[in-house]
Amino acid sequence: MSDPRASSGARVVSLVPSLTEAVAETLPGALVGATDWCSHPADLDVTRIGGTKNPDLERVLALAPDLVIANEEENRAPDLDALRAAGLDVLVTEVRSVPQAFAELARVLAACGAPARPDWLAQAEAAWAALPRPGSRTTAVVPVWRRPWMVLGRDTFAGDVLARLGVGHLYAGHPERYPRVPLEELRAAAPDVVVLPDEPYRFTADDGPEAFPGLRCALVSGRHLTWYGPSLAEAPGVLSAALRATRR
Known part of the structure; x- marks a missing residue:
């Protein structure tokens, strides 16, 4: 065939x-x-x-x-x-x-x-297109690197992906697209969730959440968060499930 x-x-x-x-x-x-x-x-x-x-x-x-x-x-x-x-x-x-x-x-x-x-x-x-219009926003910080800590800032594809899932990251208005932010400042921002993708930095259950004691952390697939290709078809479901499965 x-x-x-x-x-x-x-x-x-x-x-x-x-x-x-x-x-x-x-x-x-x-x-x-x-x-x-x-x-x-x-x-x-x-x-x-x-x-x-x-x-x-x-x-x-x-x-x-x-x-x-x-x-x-x-x-x-x-x-x-x-x-x-x-x-x-x-x-x-x-x-x-x-x-x-x-x-x-x-x-x-x-x-x-x-x-x-x-x-x-x-x-x-x-x-x-089938996603419902987000209601109340979940606030987040989204580290993409460690040593030094870097997070999503303004005007990023991953930020738009999260926004369409009802997640507003707190550095969306930062003048830089991937700002370096001290860990103490990230903690003090007190987001509802810390979103930790497995790329470009490979955050894991043992490498990332321990830096944010008392805050909920969501380990997510970097491919579904940052790639624009066939993974886009399943990204809404995969990311939504990961965001629900948060841990302290």
């Missing part, structure tokens, strides 16, 4: 784990290169080209891709400029909200050769 998903003759290198998963799900065989951090799908068999912040540009060039897909936050402008200077077509996304994620995913997939909007993208849009 043939694969019901579309196939493409385009050769694509992805510098973003979210976009890697989206292209792999929609256009099997299109990807020829991806970063070392591109962990989904688990059986992805492509040339690895280094990290998102330090790709091996010579290896990317050797793959002779028709398109390189990137993101303005995850990838460095000098690397993207170097690829363009070498003659490659580079598509750069900007994702700061859930609606913008859907629009950018459609743009990327069309550029990669998808003949139509894939079913998983329609399902993801429906899942988010």
